Amino acid sequence: MVATARKNRGPVVDCDIHNAVWPGALDPYLAKRWRRHGQLFGSRTHPGSLYPKGSPAAARHDAWPPSGRPPGGDLEFMRKQHLDPEGIEYGILNCLGPAGTQLNAEYSSALCRAVNEWQIAEWLEKEPRLRAGVAVPYEDAELAVKEIDRFADHPGFVQVLLIVRTAEPLGRRKYWKIYEAAERNNLPVGIHFGGGARGVPITASGWPSYYIEDHTDMAQAFQAHVVSLVCEGVFERFPGLRVVLIEGGFAWLPSLMWRLDKHWKRLKEEVPHLKRRPSDYIREHMWVTTQPIEEPHNPRHLLQVLDHLGGSDRVMFSTDYPHWDYDDPDRAFRVRLPEEDRRRIFAGNAKALYGLR
Amino acid sequence: MVDTRETTYPGRLPRWGNADLVDCDVQVAVGSVDVLAPYLDQRWRDYLSESGVRAIDPHQYPKGAPISALPGSAPATGGPPGSDLGLLRAQVLDRWQARYAVLNCGFEISAIHNDDWALAMARAVNDWQAAEWLAPEPRLRASIVIPAQNPELAAAEIDRLAEHPGFVQVLLPVRAEAPLGKRRYWPIYAAAERHGLAVGIYAGGASGNPPTPVGWPSYYLEDYVCLSQAFQAQVVSLVSEGVFTKFPALRVVLIESGFTWLPALMWRFDKNWKGLRREVPWVDRPPSEIIRHHLRLTTQPLDEPGEPRQLIETIEQLGCDEMLLFATDFPHWQFDTEEGVLPSGLRPEVEHRILATNALETYRF
Numbered sequence: 001m002v003a004t005a006r007k008n009r010g011p012v013v014d015c016d017i018h019n020a021v022w023p024g025a026l027d028p029y030l031a032k033r034w035r036r037h038g039q040l041f042g043s044r045t046h047p048g049s050l051y052p053k054g055s056p057a058a059a060r061h062d063a064w065p066p067s068g069r070p071p072g073g074d075l076e077f078m079r080k081q082h083l084d085p086e087g088i089e090y091g092i093l094n095c096l097g098p099a100g101t102q103l104n105a106e107y108s109s110a111l112c113r114a115v116n117e118w119q120i121a122e123w124l125e126k127e128p129r130l131r132a133g134v135a136v137p138y139e140d141a142e143l144a145v146k147e148i149d150r151f152a153d154h155p156g157f158v159q160v161l162l163i164v165r166t167a168e169p170l171g172r173r174k175y176w177k178i179y180e181a182a183e184r185n186n187l188p189v190g191i192h193f194g195g196g197a198r199g200v201p202i203t204a205s206g207w208p209s210y211y212i213e214d215h216t217d218m219a220q221a222f223q224a225h226v227v228s229l230v231c232e233g234v235f236e237r238f239p240g241l242r243v244v245l246i247e248g249g250f251a252w253l254p255s256l257m258w259r260l261d262k263h264w265k266r267l268k269e270e271v272p273h274l275k276r277r278p279s280d281y282i283r284e285h286m287w288v289t290t291q292p293i294e295e296p297h298n299p300r301h302l303l304q305v306l307d308h309l310g311g312s313d314r315v316m317f318s319t320d321y322p323h324w325d326y327d328d329p330d331r332a333f334r335v336r337l338p339e340e341d342r343r344r345i346f347a348g349n350a351k352a353l354y355g356l357r
Numbered sequence: 358m359v360d361t362r363e364t365t366y367p368g369r370l371p372r373w374g375n376a377d378l379v380d381c382d383v384q385v386a387v388g389s390v391d392v393l394a395p396y397l398d399q400r401w402r403d404y405l406s407e408s409g410v411r412a413i414d415p416h417q418y419p420k421g422a423p424i425s426a427l428p429g430s431a432p433a434t435g436g437p438p439g440s441d442l443g444l445l446r447a448q449v450l451d452r453w454q455a456r457y458a459v460l461n462c463g464f465e466i467s468a469i470h471n472d473d474w475a476l477a478m479a480r481a482v483n484d485w486q487a488a489e490w491l492a493p494e495p496r497l498r499a500s501i502v503i504p505a506q507n508p509e510l511a512a513a514e515i516d517r518l519a520e521h522p523g524f525v526q527v528l529l530p531v532r533a534e535a536p537l538g539k540r541r542y543w544p545i546y547a548a549a550e551r552h553g554l555a556v557g558i559y560a561g562g563a564s565g566n567p568p569t570p571v572g573w574p575s576y577y578l579e580d581y582v583c584l585s586q587a588f589q590a591q592v593v594s595l596v597s598e599g600v601f602t603k604f605p606a607l608r609v610v611l612i613e614s615g616f617t618w619l620p621a622l623m624w625r626f627d628k629n630w631k632g633l634r635r636e637v638p639w640v641d642r643p644p645s646e647i648i649r650h651h652l653r654l655t656t657q658p659l660d661e662p663g664e665p666r667q668l669i670e671t672i673e674q675l676g677c678d679e680m681l682l683f684a685t686d687f688p689h690w691q692f693d694t695e696e697g698v699l700p701s702g703l704r705p706e707v708e709h710r711i712l713a714t715n716a717l718e719t720y721r722f
Contacts (some may be wrong), residue, residue, distance in 0.1 A: 212633040
């Protein structure tokens with residue numbers, strides 16, 4: 001039964017929902033050559049690690065559809081379990097998977113195209129509440145640009161989707177063409193938790209032992225990208241670029257802004273292409289999604305975090321459905337938000353950023 | 358051109374009066390390996406001269422970069438900043454009226470992959486610290502430099518020096534070969550605990566791993582800023598591996614790590630622990646409880662939000678007044694103003710804890 005609180009809470013835009021590719025789903029969208037490649041050689045990504053997730057497919061136990069498809073792989077079940085009862089006005093699909101980080105760049109490109117065409121046919125055209133990110137072979141910017149330009153005009157695609165464990169810090173030049181294409185097509189660039197890692201350990205001292213470490217340390221991959229995007233001058237070069245940090249947490253961002261500003265003051269001769277303080281670029285160009293929302297021991301400290309961020313106008317609610325670490329819209333915030341902040345975080349900021357109407 | 362910058366560098370703040378003060382991070386530098394010659398066997402003196410090794414410098418602090426050295430901290434007679442006892446007395450001990458100062462020598466043993474050579478250099482650095490710093494200056498305490506890449510040799514070196522009352526800490530690099538909670542390092546923690554020594558994790562290390570989870574950044578600015586992420590991962594590792602369950606008396610000090618990132622990390626880590634604790638059943642309490650009990654952090658570099666109030670709020674978010682240890686990070690140039698030393702607005706009892714009490718409870722002075 002839908003709780004009364006939910007009826008009263010107003011519309012929710014969920015900025016992180018995962019639609020899963022079920023076995024064989026991409027076959028209709030792949031050339032025979034690549035279907036054969038997949039059968040013979042499969043996915044090759046060299047992640048460098050195996051951290052079994054907290055649950056099968058990292059999913060909520062109740063998220064396995066009766067149809068036998070994987071969690072997030074059955075639209076009808078997603079509607080019944082998530083979109084309808086939670087009152088999701090819009091949901092942003094972030095299709096994870098190894099398409100974008102294949103070592104074979106041409107295969108990566110073919111898989112991404114298939115994922116995007118499958119998203120149009122199986123999700124966007126069937127469910128008007130859903131929007132999606134364009135999957136791209138992000139380690140080869142020229143191929144990635146082709147995907148962006150091919151799909152940007154479809155109204156269902158509202159961002160370019162990267163996965164956080166890239167081969168290099170995202171400010172580096174090899175990725176700039178992606179930003180140029182995103183800016184040209186007026187699409188934000190979303191960076192989501194997870195990814196191929198390309199053999200780079202998640203810590204500066206190598207591979208940790210446990211999934212709880214891998215998951216907790218993932219915030220540091222986001223931090224490294226924030227530092228890189230700012231220090232490389234990406235936002236000077238692409239002043240219209242908007243970046244969304246998805247499933248990275250956000251309570252660490254004020255600390256990082258303060259640290260960047262402090263050391264930039266001392267070291268700015270190294271980065272003369274920066275015309276403003278690092279925190280100025282972050283406040284103007286970066287958005288964050290809430291899940292997994294940090295849970296301060298004193299819930300009111302979350303209000304301090306929003307204040308330290310400079311306000312709530314860059315914070316967007318997300319659930320991470322159907323994953324185990326899902327945040328419930330009614331329980332994620334353990335402190336009562338001022339009404340205006342609540343409206344912004346749960347719907348207004350995302351509608352403005354993604355142009356949802 | 359007259360260098361006038363030093364005049365803006367503050368010293369002991371008037372509001373502290375005669376309060377006790379301990380500087381928990383003073384960096385001493387070896388400079389040329391010639392300095393260590395009296396403390397090396399003939400074999401290693403020959404090895405250094407025959408192979409032309411003049412210094413061990415993995416370039417953690419670019420010599421000319423303005424963060425690396427406070428103006429006036431390099432001795433006129435040559436040698437790097439932090440290599441002259443007279444200057445250190447004047448610029449640290451007297452200027453701040455410190456009761457004690459803890460020396461941390463960032464001599465980069467971790468860059469040496471030959472275990473025997475690494476041990477020889479570590480022993481030489483330690484004997485040099487004892488003879489040339491601790492012996493002549495009773496206000497100084499020092500940290501034992503170890504070949505962390507071989508924990509058994511490292512533990513033996515700790516045992517060799519543990520009776521010397523001047524050594525209060527064992528140093529490990531934050532950029533180690535492996536996450537520091539892993540069992541291979543446990544002989545080091547056993548030795549430290551056995552002797553009542555703190556373990557200090559310093560902002561260095563030359564493991565060869567990229568400094569970020571996404572590879573190599575371009576700029577030194579990024580490298581330095583991202584050090585705090587390396588520290589975060591070590592905190593997560595030490596707790597997740599159960600180091601503090603195994604060694605309940607162990608205290609770990611993060612040196613030059615920053616600390617404003619810690620509340621967010623504790624919140625994230627606690628939340629994940631609720632969902633994933635069956636993977637690490639020896640972590641029998643929320644990680645934040647373990648962190649507050651066992652972990653200490655030095656105050657420099659102090660992050661500087663636009664509004665000082667926000668720094669005070671973040672210190673309160675730590676949820677524990679016992680964690681912060683005053684430090685200047687001499688000779689690194691981390692601040693220019695009194696506000697950059699410690700924020701105004703701390704409750705006096707908290708400020709006194711940071712200035713001395715926490716250090717006195719952490720180290721075996």
